[in-house]
Structure formats: C-alpha cells, structure tokens
Amino acid sequence: MEFIPLSYETLRMVWWLLLGILLIGFALMDGYDLGVGALLPFVARTDPERRILINLVGPTWEGNQVWLVLGGGAIFAAWPPLYAVSFSGFYLAMLVILVALILRPVGFKFRGKIADPRWRSAWDGALFVGGAVPALIFGVAVGNVLRGVPFNLDDTLRPSYAGTFFGLLTPFALLCGLVSLSMVVAHGAAVIAARTEGVTAVRARAYGKWAAILTASFFALGGLWVAFGLDGYSVTSVQDAAGPSNPLAKTVTTATGAWLAGYAARPWTIIAPLLGFAGCAIAWIGLTARAWKTSLMGTSAAIVGVISTAGLSLFPFLLPSSLNPNASLTVWDASSSHLTLWTMLIATCVFLPMILAYTAWVYRVMSGPVTADSIGRNPNAY
Amino acid sequence: MIDYTVVDLSRLQFAATAMYHFLFVPLTLGLSFMMAIMESVYVMTGRDIWRRMTLFWGVCFGINFAMGVATGIVMEFQFGTNWAYYSHYVGDVFGAPLAIEGLMAFFLEATFIGLFFFGWDRLSKVGHLVVTWLVALGANFSALWILIANGWMQNPVGSTFNPQTMRMEIVDFMAVIFNPVAQAKFVHTVSAGYVTGAMFIISVSAYFMLRGRHLELAKRSMAVAASFGLAASLSVVVLGDESGYVTTEHQKMKLAAMEAMWDTEPAPAGFTLFALPDQQTRQNTYAMHIPYALGLISTRSISKEVPGILPLVEHAKTRVQNGTKAYAALQAVRANPNDAEAQKTFEANWHDLGYSLLLKRYRDDVQNATPEEIEKAAFDTVPHVPPLFWSFRIMVALGFYFILFFAVAFWLATKHKLGDSRLLLKIALFSLPLPWVAIEAGWLVAEYGRQPWIIEGVLPTFYAASGLTLTDLAISLGVFLTIYTVLFIIEMILMVKVIRKGPADELLVQDGLGGGAYVPAGATARPER
Secondary structure, three states: OOOOOHHHHHHHHHHHHHHHHHHHHHHHHHHHHHHHHHHHHHHHOHHHHHHHHHHOOOOOOOHHHHHHHHHHHHHHHHHHHHHHHHHHHOOOHHHHHHHHHHHHHHHHHHHHOOOOOOHHHHHHHHHHHHHHHHHHHHHHHHHHHHOOOOOEOOOOEEEOOOOOOOHHHHHHHHHHHHHHHHHHHHHHHHHHHHHOOOHHHHHHHHHHHHHHHHHHHHHHHHHHHHHHHHHHEEEEOOOOOOOOHHHHHHHEEEEEEEHHHHHHHHHHHHHHHHHHHHHHHHHHHHHHHOOHOOOOOOHHHHHHHHHHHHHHHOOOOOEOOOHHHOOOOOOOOOOOOHHHHHHHHHHOOOOHHHHHHHHHHHHOOOOOOOOHHHHHHOOOOO | OOOOOHHHHHHHHHHHHHHHHHHHHHHHHHHHHHHHHHHHHHHHOOOOHHHHHHHHHHHHHHHHHHHHHHHHHHHHHHHHHOOHHHHHHHHHHHHHHHHHHHHHHHHHHHHHHHHHHHHOOOOOOOHHHHHHHHHHHHHHHHHHHHHHHHHHHHOOOOEEEOOOEEEEOOHHHHHHHHHHHHHHHHHHHHHHHHHHHHHHHHHHHHHHHHHOHHHHHHHHHHHHHHHHHHHHHHHHHHHHHHHHHHHHHHHHHHHHHHHHOOOEOOOOEEEEEOOOEEEOOOEEEEEEEEHHHHHHHHHHHOOOOOOOOHHHHHHHHHHHHHHHHHHHHHHHHHHHHOHHHHHHHHHHHHHHHHHHHHHHHHHOOHHHHHHHHHHHHOOOOOHHHHHHHHHHHHHHHHHHHHHHHHHHHHHHHHHHOOOOOHHHHHHHHOOOOOOHHHHHHHHHHHHHHHEEEEEEEEEEEHHHHOOOOHHHHHHHHHHHHHHHHHHHHHHHHHHHHHHHHHHHHHOOOOOOOOOEEEEEEHHHOOOOO
C-alpha cells in the first residue's frame, strides 16, 4: 500500500463535497439547456424563434451534458454502493430519464436537416420532453431520497428493492420535482433573456419571473413539509469515519423533523437555504430590471442554495433506507477504498481546472447575442 | 433468489446497447482523425477544397457523434441500473477509469465539438484547426479509458478482495492502467475505428466518382483514406495478433473456444480453418487445419502447447474446489474478523473465490457443494463455442481483406489512377458494410467469449445482475429496442440525404431562418481572419 497524505475520513468528506460540486455543476451548466428545452414551445412559437433558442444552446449543450456523465462516473468510482442501489432501485425512472436524454442529442442534430414543418414540430416536442422530464424527475428522485428509499442489503451487501415506479410519485416527491423544474426553467429563462433579442427575450423574462416566484414558494413549502410532516433519519451508533465501507454496521432511527437537526448543530449551514431564497429574489429583480448579469447570478445562486440545502439536510446520509434504516448509505460507510478516493482526487485536481478553463474559453468564443442573422451566417447551424 | 430470465434479458439489453453504440463510435474515431488531417492540409496550403472536405465529412461525423452520445449515456448508466451487484462488487476498481474517461476525454471532445461546427467564423484558421485536433484527441482518449476499464474485465490485475466490504478493491492503479490486455485492445480497437472511417470515406467517394460528381473532393478524400486505411488495417491485424497473444496468457478458455479446440494439441498446434463445432458431443466435424499456425500465433514458439477446452475444464474443477475453501473461510472471517486460521485459508485461496460463485447457480451454501455440482460448475466455464469460432474467422478474414483492399487503393492513389478502375470503385462501394461486420464480430469474440464471467475468474455474469422484475426488463427492453430501431432508420435516411446532397458547392445553407435553400459556394464564404 502506497503512502496517502490525506486520511480516509478527510477524503470521504472531500468526495462528498465534490459530489455536491458535480451535481451543482450539472444543474448550472446543463440545467439551463434543460430549462430552455422546457420553455421551447412557450417562449418560441414560430420556427425562426425556435431556431434561435436551439442555436442558443446548440454550440455548448454537448459539453454541458458531460457534467451528468461525469456525475454518474464519479458516483460509480467514489460511491459504488450509492450507484448500485439508486440506479437499480429507480429503474423505470432512470429509463424515463434516459429516453428523454436520448431524444435531446438526436433532436438537436436531426431537426434542422429536413425543412418539413411536421418533422420540425415533432422534434420540438422531443426537445421539450428532453428538457422538462429530466428536470422534473431529478427533483422527484431527490424527494424520494429525503423520504427514504425502500431498499435493503443482504449479508453479501447485495441490494434489493421493494418499491414501484408509481410509488416514487408521492406528493412530497412531486413537490421536490416542481422545485427542480421551476428552478431550471428560471435559469433557462435568464439565459434566453440575456442572449437573445426581441420577442423571445420579452417572453422569457415573463416566464422567468414566474418561475423564480414558484421556485421560492415550492422551496419554502418543501422546507415546512420537512420540518413538520416528514420523518428524517439520524445515526444512533458511533460510526468510525475511517472504517471499512460496510453499511450494515450501524443503527439508525427516524423522527419527524430530524433532517433539520444539522442546522441546529451547525448554525452556519442555514446560509444554504437563505441563498436559495435570496437567489430567487435577485433573479426576479434582475429580470424585472432587464439586468441580465444580475438575473443569471440570481438563478445560479438559487441552484447552489437549493442543492446545498438538500445535501446538508441529508448529511451524513447519502441514501436512507425506509425498509431497513440500519442499511442506509452514509458518507462514512458507502465510499470507495482509501486508495481509490485518493487516486480519483488527483485525477480531479489535474483535469477539473483544465475543464473549467477550456469551457470558459469556448463560452467566450461563442459569446454575443444569438439572432436570426447570426444563425443565417452559419451553414452548420441547427 | 436470482431470476435467470431477468439475467438473460439484462444481458440481451446490454449487448444490444453495446453493439448499437458500436455502430457509431468507431466511425467517429476514424472520421475525426481524417477530418483533422484534411483541415491541416487546408491550413498549410490555403486551398479551399480541403476546408470543404473537412466540412462535408464533419456533417457525417456530427450525425454519428450525436448517436454515440445518446447511446453512450445508456451504456454508462446500465452498469448501475441492470448490474447493481457488479457495481458494488467492482465499482472501486472499474468506476475509476470510467470517471477519468469523463474528466480527461469526453469533456474535451464534447466541449470542442460545438466549436468545430459553430466556430468557423469566430476562430482563426489555426485556432479552428486546434479545435478539430482536440476533438480527435478527445475521442481517442475516450476509447483508451473505456478499454482500460474493459481490459480489467478480461484480466483483473492490480486488485484484491476485501472481506470486510465484500468487494474487489484497487491495490495498484498503475497495474490497471498498464494492463497488457487493455493496451493491446486499445490499439486494436481504435485501429478498427480508423479502418471504418477510411472505408466510409472511400466508399462514399467511390459513389461520387461513379456518378461523376464532386470529383475534386472525392479524389482527394480517397487518397487520404487509402493511406490512412492501409496503415490502420495493418495495425488492426498486427495488434489483433498481439491481442491473441495476451489472450493465450490470460484467457486460455476464450482462446480454446475461439479455436473450437476441445483437446490440447501437440505443439505447435494447427489452426483450424474450417469446422463444424458441436457443443453437445464436444467434437468438430469436417475440420480443415493449417499445420503449426495456431501455436506460432498464440505462443510465438514451436514448443509450447495451447491447452484445449476439456483439460481447461479439469483445471477449472480444481479452482472451483479451492474456491469453496475460500468461500467457507470468507464466511468465518466475516463472522469473526479475528479468526486468524480462517484468514490464512482465505488469503491462500481467494484467487479462486470467483470460481466458487459459479456454484451459486446450483446451491446457496456453496461450501457444501457435491462433486456433481462442482463438475457442472467447471463445465459452465466453457463459452458457447460455435458463434465464437465463426465470429473470429469472419473477423480475421475481413482483416486480411482490408489490408489487400487498402494496399491496392493506396498503390493506385500513388499512381493517380484511383478513379480509372470502375471495378475498384464498385468494390469500394459495396465494401462499405464490411468494417461494421468485422467490428461486431470482434465485439462478440471479446465479450461473448468472456462468458460465463462478467469479470474473468472473479465474478460470474449471472451473479452480478440487479434484482429487477421481469416486468421492469420487458418494459425497458421494449422501449430501448423500439427507440434504437426508429433512430437507426432516421439516421440512415439522414446519412443518405446528406450524401446525396453532397458537399460544399451544394452545402445546405439556411436562408435566414426559413431553412432549406441552396446557395452557391461563393455566397457562403466566411470571412477569413
């Protein structure tokens, strides 16, 4: 065994943060693509308007979607039990997301290749589904994680799952889905307002303001529900933060409002939900004042705040089990080995800054408004 | 309990997705490099025809890239959705190269692909050339990390089993990266992609020449593809041979099954050119041999033996027996981590733990297996011989055909006579599907030949599946197969449309926002900076 400068406990903590950063990265980058997809039929009503929106995300959505691919890969590498249990447990929900995500790349590529209006409106429908459905289901999934997921582990750590697809669609989970959908719609609207001109920008501002209000309202409602109507989980045995990853070695209880215990223990974490609300307010102000930088900062802050709130409320849980709470997956018992976490951290430290640098460069090259004229000049436009 | 129908359907779904994914990815591997070469010529010579060539082949690349991305996500997520116990059991090792693939390669490729299409009038000539090369590099790095992950499934080096976490864990990351199986596979596979790209360009160009259209573009494209294809087809066969050599060392059973070699032959073994292998009687009929060939290829000597299937089954039997000891010791260690005796037994036998899991098909308490069950488990290590035997021969025959084909094309290209022989052009056109046949056959040899293992010698495939219901699988399989079929038809229609429409001087340029009008090349000239 080679020398590893960081302790197992520290590395688990670092990878919990990195998991959050990757999910936030996905929501910030691909989130606006999803939001634009969900807004496509409403903000853009004619083919020229739709082509403006599609070409707005066209040059960069492929890179943005890699945040999801990387998120999946990072969960596989750093949190294998989480990958195994959640992906197989949410089987049909994953299927729906995958179908929606298949429709997106081919929708972008295929739509513009044939001029027939029926062909184009069919792909517009596909792009709407490809945007709205994943946005909704990712939120529903988080809602189910907060509720606890009906899985168990046998003594060989083989997961089994006792839920159904429609069992995922509880009122609380759907509320979380609405938080996520309205959040990325607001984000997408802020981008449309910033990068296009004329009627699409005007409509986007109107939808964006509503989406910001709805995000804040659903988020507040969710908070009340978590405080007064939802069983949270807490670990009752002492967990060895540097121990082997065996989720069956602890005991867990549930109690209403227990998800808020962390905020009492670590009062500074209250900053996360506050950021969520503040972001929505700033986004609303920015959209009203037509200040596009302000509105983008607002929707971005809302995304960071909302996702951090979910992560911090769950901590140290990654995936609580409603069927056998003792089998819940936590940061301390569901990670990869010490060496794998370390190796992956080195790889991340090498490549993530490069990714951020060249992504920023590509955005700079592609900056400027997307107009009918700018699309007309490019034979490769979608 | 394990539902074997669910396992079979999960395998079918994975195979369908992988083989489907592999219709698009090899083409993008090859096209990306040739696009980069063409654009380099454009930047060096300043001749506009090379830019139009890059653009035209770029459109074909883009359609296939979109399909590759769409199916690639399904590939990645399927490990979790359908192979949950696999994800738990080997995620510590297998997840790392997949995640690094995202960090190092896919991000690069996907970020710059947008700029390739949208950046022509926003970047300098050299700037855009760099972008094109980065796309090609990203695509090839991506293949590298995926094949490192796959190489570990064939030859699980650098890792050990941890009884406390019930999974394989990494002990030597460098060993996983420099796995000889992975290295040979990487070059073999990307070369196959280059052959596919080269054949695609030659075939489409031949179509243009036969129709007397776009001759300038077709002639130049053919010349590039002929030289690139010759180098690639030589490399694919040489590295295929290297793959065969490492298979001899690490996957003896796969080699024996590919050769339908039931018994060990005296060295140097002959290569069976033709036979009808029979899995039931464990014999071949109508066999035709080339003396010495197999021994020379697989052992690179005339004295080493190549073991046959039946002796390997005998060997597997001892490993199953040892495995039951490891399994019993594992139970003891998990019950009492301080049991030093059990720990020692486990350490001594853990390499055979996977073989004991083969017994899970017959009983849960595998340490009490009967000799009959052990015999059955040992025979389970034999893959299904006839499909392997034939896929391998199809692949090899096509490999040699490609060398011949590209050598002739290259020779004609150097004499500037590529367009003269209509016969060659027709052969080129009708050879279009052959690289795909070779590639899918190769996939079958590599992955179907690994059965019954999902990780060679470590984890049986049936033991790795998720505990899904039949309904889950029926729905997902139905949905995926429908979508794959519909998208495949749409993709073919679009490719045919793009090719019929042809390059540059008739390149589709949208009139403002209406779309669909043709404008002559002069009107589309982009400002050069």
